[in-house]
Amino acid sequence: xxxxxxxxxxxxxxxxxxxxxxxxxxxxxxxxxxxxxxxxxxxxxxxxxxxxxxxxxxxxxxxxxxxxxxxxxxxxxxxxxxxxxxxxxxxxxxxxxxxxxxxxxxxxxxxxxxxxxxxxxxxxxxxxxxxxxxxxxxxxxxxxxxxxxxxxxxxxxxxxxxxxxxxxxxxxxxxxxxxxxxxxxxxxxxxxxxxxxxxxxxxxxxxxxxxxxxxxxxxxxxxxxxxxxxxxxxxxxxxxxxxxxxxxxxxxxxxxxxxxxxxxxxxxxxxxxxxxxxxxxxxxxxxxxxxxxxxxxxxxxxxxxxxxxxxxxxxxxxxxxxxxxxxxxxxxxxxxxxxxxxxxxxxxxxxxxxxxxxxxxxxxxxxxxxxxxxxxx
Numbered sequence: 001x002x003x004x005x006x007x008x009x010x011x012x013x014x015x016x017x018x019x020x021x022x023x024x025x026x027x028x029x030x031x032x033x034x035x036x037x038x039x040x041x042x043x044x045x046x047x048x049x050x051x052x053x054x055x056x057x058x059x060x061x062x063x064x065x066x067x068x069x070x071x072x073x074x075x076x077x078x079x080x081x082x083x084x085x086x087x088x089x090x091x092x093x094x095x096x097x098x099x100x101x102x103x104x105x106x107x108x109x110x111x112x113x114x115x116x117x118x119x120x121x122x123x124x125x126x127x128x129x130x131x132x133x134x135x136x137x138x139x140x141x142x143x144x145x146x147x148x149x150x151x152x153x154x155x156x157x158x159x160x161x162x163x164x165x166x167x168x169x170x171x172x173x174x175x176x177x178x179x180x181x182x183x184x185x186x187x188x189x190x191x192x193x194x195x196x197x198x199x200x201x202x203x204x205x206x207x208x209x210x211x212x213x214x215x216x217x218x219x220x221x222x223x224x225x226x227x228x229x230x231x232x233x234x235x236x237x238x239x240x241x242x243x244x245x246x247x248x249x250x251x252x253x254x255x256x257x258x259x260x261x262x263x264x265x266x267x268x269x270x271x272x273x274x275x276x277x278x279x280x281x282x283x284x285x286x287x288x289x290x291x292x293x294x295x296x297x298x299x300x301x302x303x304x305x306x307x308x309x310x311x312x313x314x315x316x317x318x319x320x321x322x323x324x325x326x327x328x329x330x331x332x333x334x335x336x337x338x339x340x341x342x343x344x345x346x347x348x349x350x351x352x353x354x355x356x357x358x359x360x361x362x363x364x365x366x367x368x369x370x371x372x373x374x375x376x377x
Contacts, residue, residue: 001331006038006130007042007043007044007096008043008044008096008097008362008365008366008369009041009043009044009046009094009095009096009097010035010043010044010045010046010095010096010097011046011048011067011092011095011098011099011106011366012028012031012032012035012045012046012047012048012099012101012110013028013048013098013099013100013101013102013106014028014029014047014048014049014246014368015031015048015049015050015051015058015073015101016101016102016190016227016372017029017032017171018026018049018051019054020230022199022200022231022259023101023118023199023200023285024118025099025180025234026261026285026311027118027144027154027178027283027285029060029061029070029261030103030162030178030179030354031176031303031354031357031361032045032047032061032064032327033354034179034354034355034357034358035317035358035361035362036044036061036063037355037358038355038358038359038362040148042242043244043362045064045065045094046064046065046066046067046092047061047064047065047066048066048067048069048091049066049067049068049069049071049362050069050070050071050072050073050076051069051070051071051073052070052071052072052073052127055068055193056068060064061237062133063140063189065329066282067092067190069091072091074132077104077132077136079305080104080105080107081104081125081136081140082136082238082371084107084108085107087104087107087108087109088107088108088111089108089109089110089111094110095108096112096365096369097110097111097112097113097114097116097129097228097365097368097369098113099109099114099115099116099152099206099365100113100114100115100116101139101284102103102116102117102118102147102242103115103116103117103137103141103144104113104136104140104141104304104307104367105142105147106134111147112150112368112369112372113147113148113149113150113152113153113367114148114149114150114152114335114364114365114368115144115145115148115151116151116152116154116176116244117145117151117152117153117158117162117282117293117304118142118154118157118158118283119161119280119281119304120153120154120161120162120165120282121137121159121204121279121280121281121282122137122138122141123141124136124309125203125204125279125280126138128203128236129201130162138312139238141166142165142166142167142328145162145166145322146166146167146168146356148172149368149371149372150172150173150178150364150368151168151173151174151175152174152175153174153176153219153265153282154175154176154177154178154282154283154305155175155177155282155283155307156175156280156303156304157282157303157304157307158282158283158303159173159175159373161280164335167261168319172298174316174360174361174364175360176352176357176358176360176361176364177179177283177290177352177357178283178285178352179328179352179354179356179357180288180289180291180349180350180352180353180354181265181288181289181292182291182294183265183289183292185292185293185294185346186245186268186269186294186295187337188343189195189272189294189335189338190269190270190271190272191230191272191332191335191338192225192272193248193270193271193272194225194226194227194228194232194270194272194309195214195224195225195226195227195228195271195273195275195328196228196233196267196271196272196273196275196290196295197210197227197228197229197230197251197271197276197277198230198231198264198267198268198274198276198286198289198290198300199230199231199274199278199286200231200232200233200235200241201229201232201234201236201241202235202236202237203236203279204276204277204278204279204280205231205276205278206277206278206305206318207229207237207240207277207322208239208240209277209285209318209319209324210227210228210275210277210324211240211243211244211249211253211307212321212327213225213277213321213322213324213325213328214227214249214253214325215248215249216321216322216325217325217328217329218248218252218281219248220329221329221332221333224328224329225255225271225332226252226253226254226255227249227252227254228254228256228267229244229253229254229255229256229309230256230257230259230267231256231257231258231259232258233255233257234259234344241255241326241353260318265293268289268290268293268295269293271290272295272296272331272332273295273296273297273298273328273331273338274286274287274295274296274297274298275297275298275328276297276298276299276300276305277298277299277300277316277318277323277324278299278300278303278305278318279300279301279302279303279318280301280302280303281303281304282303283304284299284303284304284305284308284309286369287305287308287309288308288315288349288352290308290318290345291312291342291345291346292344292345292346294343294345294346295310295342295345296312296313296314296318296331296338296341296342296345297345298313298314298315298324298327298328298331299313299316300312300315300316300317300318301315301316301318302318309342309348309350310343310344310348312342312343312344312345312347312348313341314327314330314331314341342349
């Protein structure tokens with residue numbers, strides 16, 4: 001079998017972006033769009049989707065070919081993860097690279113197999129995940145990472161964790177970080193804007209500590225702005241949703257639910273600050289989005305959040321309720337501090353580019369395919 005280095009046929013698993021594009025879904029969609037812009041004329045990028053009832057919207061990324069299989073995703077995942085069957089070529093024909101946007105391999109006859117690992121929280125806290133992840137990821141992800149032709153991840157923090165915990169050589173890992181959105185920074189700060197949390201309301205997001213810190217903030221500063229929780233709620237969020245309907249939160253805390261991508265910019269633009277108190281983030285895309293808009297950020301001292309926020313972020317230990325309350329109060333009462341943090345964030349966000357990440361990934365694909373076929377990278 002001969003590899004034609006003038007042509008690269010890529011299959012990208014688009015399924016995480018099929019429904020709500022938050023977190024991983026947004027990463028998949030924007031990276032696919034950037035790859036499409038960076039392809040050589042002879043290259044092809046095919047989007048793969050699988051669902052019994054949900055179809056890949058033809059209006060999204062219309063220039064890219066797609067394989068839209070009418071196979072229930074749970075059935076296909078079980079067959080792929082547990083049986084290693086059927087090979088992806090049975091859906092898509094000949095491809096050179098099959099890229100899974102999660103830690104488990106896509107079976108293939110001949111294609112180089114690449115996986116993306118966003119974080120390893122499923123190892124330490126399987127209770128924070130849904131049933132399929134609990135069933136498959138802890139047992140299979142370490143094995144699949146070692147078997148993969150290459151591993152992609154989103155931050156230096158997660159890359160180090162993969163090396164340490166999965167025994168994968170660092171030279172088999174490439175960091176392909178998210179890019180900053182194509183937004184112009186807001187022209188003016190919003191010191192009295194609402195305090196924003198952006199993300200799915202799930203256990204690892206640590207929303208309970210945010211609510212407790214906000215209660216202390218409004219007790220000390222009754223004029224503090226309201227708190228807005230923007231993100232879909234999982235079943236685990238029910239206690240938080242009950243809490244915000246009662247004193248002292250009723251009328252002060254609002255849950256907006258999932259925010260469509262075209263509404264996110266306006267939400268950031270109206271915020272005084274972003275707070276992301278997560279126990280673990282493999283990257284933390286809302287931090288980058290907020291910095292792009294010139295919104296000061298407060299993040300927990302966990303995972304990749306300090307790496308992404310850098311000198312633009314105020315950090316706190318995720319269980320430090322008083323520390324978080326004090327950080328929010330300082331931004332509200334010291335406009336110069338908030339403005340300086342916002343300016344540092346704007347500068348920092350400029351280092352993250354979807355197109356640069358796509359170029360890195362395309363070069364990685366070419367090296368992986370050449371190595372698999374016995375050529376030189």
